[in-house]
Amino acid sequence: MSNTVSRPRTKVRVATERPKLHKVILVNDDFTPREFVVQVLKAEFRMNENQAYRVMITAHKRGVCVVAVFTRDVAETKATRATDAGRAKGYPLLFTTEPEE
Numbered sequence: 001m002s003n004t005v006s007r008p009r010t011k012v013r014v015a016t017e018r019p020k021l022h023k024v025i026l027v028n029d030d031f032t033p034r035e036f037v038v039q040v041l042k043a044e045f046r047m048n049e050n051q052a053y054r055v056m057i058t059a060h061k062r063g064v065c066v067v068a069v070f071t072r073d074v075a076e077t078k079a080t081r082a083t084d085a086g087r088a089k090g091y092p093l094l095f096t097t098e099p100e101e
């Protein structure tokens with residue numbers, strides 16, 4: 001149309017804007033032993049026994065628990081490594097990632 005003005009569709013972002021952080025989420029299951037979940041949390045997310053136990057028991061009771069937030073690459077790598085650690089032992093242990101709002 002003659003009265004239609006097209007504008008650039010690219011959003012202008014200021015240079016100081018930080019990349020979105022992504023949550024690593026621990027998902028409960030009925031098979032992975034509690035102690036093994038704690039072990040994986042300590043190894044992959046550098047938690048102490050207390051922190052790891054609290055994250056594990058929260059996922060156990062509520063279904064999921066946010067473990068920590070990272071840049072997307074780091075979150076995905078850690079979630080994959082932690083999930084693979086369970087798979088290597090034959091457990092269905094699952095870590096997922098999700099962008100923060």
Ligand code: TYC
Nearest residue numbers: 027028029032033034059060
């Ligand atoms: N629900 C498991 C059990 O009772 C323990 C568990 C907790 C597994 C958290 C996964 O994300 C998880 N053995």
